[in-house]
Amino acid sequence: MFLRLLLIPLMALMATVASSAPVRLLFPDSTFTPGSQFFFSVELPTATNLGSYQIDLLLSGSSGTAGVDYFFDLAGTDAAMTGYVFPSDGxxxxxxxxxxxxxxxxxxxxxxxxxxxxxxxxxxxxxNDAIANIVVSTLPTFSGSLMFSVDADALILDTPDLTPTSINEFATIQADTVAVAPQTVTAAAVPEPSGIAMLAVAAVGVLTLRRRRKIAFGESKLR
Known part of the structure; x- marks a missing residue:
């Protein structure tokens, strides 16, 4: 009886781990600098007999206009350079x-x-689970947050059969992808001009103090 009670939560934990198989969006940071590019990657979970995929990513902003203030940058977006899912990205x-x-x-x-x-x-x-490295660009004037997600309804993970057939793991991957909340990145805080000026004044003060100390130290040695 005791052994059975011990196994129940263990089995539940194992089931939870096994069912966690979404298409993953991996961000190196939770912030971005307005006006600069930033990057993230897309990866697949473990799967068998994959012959083709279609993964749709959605980008929305808290303000501004999609395609203008913030946008997927196709010029830099490409298949993953290492660990790509297929032997060739041709x-x-x-x-x-x-x-x-x-x-x-x-x-x-x-x-x-x-x-x-x-x-x-x-x-x-x-x-070999890597799909792509995604590049996103924003205007220097954009200061809101950006939300990213995978459109699970549009997801396609098929076998190489001539007749489109989903891989065995598709239902689990799609359901787990639906369960993932949109991922948010926010604009990094930019110091106000007055703050920058104060930092510059402080830096000049530190340098002046160091110079005076060096001069005083030199004069004391001469004495």
């Missing part, structure tokens, strides 16, 4: 569309007719 495709004045959509897709089970491994986390 068929990698990305495109951007506006969903509304506040929302922009980035579609990533690729196909591999051999499928990812040639050696029985499939997609393995940390080995």
């Amino acid at each position: 068929q990698f495709f990305d495109t951007v569309n506006l969903d509304s004045a506040m929302s922009q959509r980035l579609t990533l897709s690729d196909i591999n007719f051999d499928g990812m089970d040639v050696n029985g491994a499939g997609v393995v986390s940390g080995t």
Whole structure:
């Protein structure tokens, strides 16, 4: 009886871990500098017999206009340089569309007719789970926050069969992707001009004090 009570929470924990399999958006930081590019990556969870994918990312802002004040930068966005999901990214495709004045959509897709089970491994986390490195740009005047999410309803993870067939893990991956809340990055605080001026004055004061100390020290040595 005691053993059974001990196993129940352990099994529940294992089920929770096993079912955590969303398409992941990985941000190196939670802030960005207005007017500068910033980056994040897209990764898949473990999967078998993957032959093609389509992943739609959504970008919306707390203010401003999508495609103008903030936007996916296709010039820099490309397939992952290392650990890419397929042996070749020759068929990698990305495109951007506006969903509304506040929302922009980035579609990533690729196909591999051999499928990812040639050696029985499939997609393995940390080995070949990388999809793309995404570049986002904002205007220098944009100071709001940006929200990113995966459109789970548009997600496609198919086998290499001629007839479109979802991979075995698709239902779990889609459900877990739906459960992930939009990820937010915010504009980094920029010091006001008065604050910058005060910092400059303080720096000059420190340098002047150091110079005076050096002169006084030199004169004392001469005596």
